[in-house]
Amino acid sequence: MYRLEEIKRAARGMWSLVVGLNITGKYFLQPNVTIHYPRQEVDNLATFRGHIELIPEDNDSLTPRCISCGTCAKACPSGCITVTKKKAPAPTPEEVEQGVKPKAPKDPETFRLDFTLCSLCGQCVMSCPANAIRFSQNINIAGYSRQDFQFDLVARLRSRLPKHVKKAE
Amino acid sequence: MFTKEQIAERGFYTQHFEQGKQDNSLILNMGPQHPSTHGVLRVMLEIDGEYILRADPVLGYIHRMHEKMAEGKTYAQFITNMGRVDYLHALAWNWAFVGAVEKLGETPPSPRAEYLRVITCELNRISSHLLWWGAYLLDLGAFTPILYAFDDREELLDILQDLTGSRLTYASFTFGGVVTDMSDALKERITRFIARLRDRLPMYKSLVTDNFILLGRVEDIGHIPVDMAVRYGATGPVLRGSGVAYDVRRAEPYSVYPGLDFVVPTSDRTDALGRYLVRMQELEQSLNIVEQAVAQIPAGDIQAKMPKKPKVPAGEVFFAVEGARGKIGCYLQSNGSGSPYRVKLRAPSFSNLSLFAELSQGTLLADAVSILGSLDLVIPEIDR
Numbered sequence A: 001m002y003r004l005e006e007i008k009r010a011a012r013g014m015w016s017l018v019v020g021l022n023i024t025g026k027y028f029l030q031p032n033v034t035i036h037y038p039r040q041e042v043d044n045l046a047t048f049r050g051h052i053e054l055i056p057e058d059n060d061s062l063t064p065r066c067i068s069c070g071t072c073a074k075a076c077p078s079g080c081i082t083v084t085k086k087k088a089p090a091p092t093p094e095e096v097e098q099g100v101k102p103k104a105p106k107d108p109e110t111f112r113l114d115f116t117l118c119s120l121c122g123q124c125v126m127s128c129p130a131n132a133i134r135f136s137q138n139i140n141i142a143g144y145s146r147q148d149f150q151f152d153l154v155a156r157l158r159s160r161l162p163k164h165v166k167k168a169e
Numbered sequence B: 001m002f003t004k005e006q007i008a009e010r011g012f013y014t015q016h017f018e019q020g021k022q023d024n025s026l027i028l029n030m031g032p033q034h035p036s037t038h039g040v041l042r043v044m045l046e047i048d049g050e051y052i053l054r055a056d057p058v059l060g061y062i063h064r065m066h067e068k069m070a071e072g073k074t075y076a077q078f079i080t081n082m083g084r085v086d087y088l089h090a091l092a093w094n095w096a097f098v099g100a101v102e103k104l105g106e107t108p109p110s111p112r113a114e115y116l117r118v119i120t121c122e123l124n125r126i127s128s129h130l131l132w133w134g135a136y137l138l139d140l141g142a143f144t145p146i147l148y149a150f151d152d153r154e155e156l157l158d159i160l161q162d163l164t165g166s167r168l169t170y171a172s173f174t175f176g177g178v179v180t181d182m183s184d185a186l187k188e189r190i191t192r193f194i195a196r197l198r199d200r201l202p203m204y205k206s207l208v209t210d211n212f213i214l215l216g217r218v219e220d221i222g223h224i225p226v227d228m229a230v231r232y233g234a235t236g237p238v239l240r241g242s243g244v245a246y247d248v249r250r251a252e253p254y255s256v257y258p259g260l261d262f263v264v265p266t267s268d269r270t271d272a273l274g275r276y277l278v279r280m281q282e283l284e285q286s287l288n289i290v291e292q293a294v295a296q297i298p299a300g301d302i303q304a305k306m307p308k309k310p311k312v313p314a315g316e317v318f319f320a321v322e323g324a325r326g327k328i329g330c331y332l333q334s335n336g337s338g339s340p341y342r343v344k345l346r347a348p349s350f351s352n353l354s355l356f357a358e359l360s361q362g363t364l365l366a367d368a369v370s371i372l373g374s375l376d377l378v379i380p381e382i383d384r
């Protein structure tokens, strides 16, 4: 009796292996599910969090919306943002006569991001009163040294223009 | 506590190994780089041949002092940390902390956000269980299942990326709401995913669960009687695998869970297979929850009206949620300033791991690997 039970069990066990192999065989014949980067790329980047970037003014794609208030730098848990304000320009002769001081432009001189520290948490994006930062969709980011991840986002915004102009022409 | 001399004399790190090895036994370090410890857990084993005489987990290799960090950060900044305590079910940790702050400040999130939280949290639970499933079988020597699991998980992570912006270390809950709304297209995609995974689960069953090699590795291994599970404070699938239907979502209901229809799967087997089966059933239950939540979600804002910097009154609060591994708790003490006075995190894996020393005594080394895997440990969560 005991023998018979054993044999039955073994047969059932063997059958479970056949079932498994059958599944493996079926999936073997099905099309690929992976993406062959870099020949193919992913397309679902709408809410992807790349490193942050500055949003330009609506009517001027060279000037960031940022008003250099520094809220984002304070909100960041890792302290990766440093914003420096622009200095006021030297007063013109008329202004000297009238005794008014020229106002400094609002947009920042530099906007440094130390991406090596960034945890992509979004606190900066949420805290900005001017809605001036967003996550970029830059997924192709690699470098040879740590310095490659110190960005000046103002310079990055500026450097974008030639490309667009070239494309348009 | 030991005096300095005592420690020097004993020479071992842990109290349990104070006597050193016995005759004919061997002290073996499993980890901190052992693949089956999934991270940097070190288990000191004293073995006699293939049998384990004593086992003792040594912790602390990935301690990042999250709790202390909270004291120097604002409330909002600390949410970022919560995505990194348990990288597999990060949203439950998000929820535990955000929920504690909301409970203390009595500022509930908007209704739509409640549902979005349930949806993302349950999807995250599924992805966590799928990864556990693949990795556990990998420990047991089956390679292919993890590839199937990752195929499904990929689709899931794409959905979660749309909903939260990240794929692993989520920080997408805010005080009073969530970061991203769900579009109609995404709603459809989630529905498609539910159908897809429901299609695949029977395949998982016939490929793996019914496989007699797997049964040989998990059946009658690592029995946890109920009183032992309770004694160690085990929660989640480990406790439910011992037959206790304790689930924070039902025992201490929070958010919209009372209005959702799902059962708490349990198994009376009390062995590794019991815990395995509970998790497989939880996959189905989580799909049910997501399906209902997607159908019932009300329109409206994803963020309740709140000041940008939450005003948290002085006081203390404890808030718990059900994570993929068990009860995740956050104890918060506030003195009314901008940052927490004290945060204490209850990690379910910590209690679940403490079962291991007793559980593995007298078992084969290979069975201990199976037991360790069936506890579904996430080491960063244990060390915090």
Ligand code: SF4
Binding pocket: A052, A075, A076, A077, A078, A079, A080, A081, A117, A118, A119, A120, A121, A122, A123, A124, A125
């Ligand atoms: S995403 Fe977070 S860590 Fe990164 S810069 Fe913004 S606030 Fe700092």
Ligand code: SF4
Binding pocket: A065, A066, A067, A068, A069, A070, A071, A072, A073, A083, A127, A128, A129, A130, A131, A132, A133
């Ligand atoms: S990006 Fe926004 S928050 Fe940061 S300095 Fe500019 S305006 Fe202020």
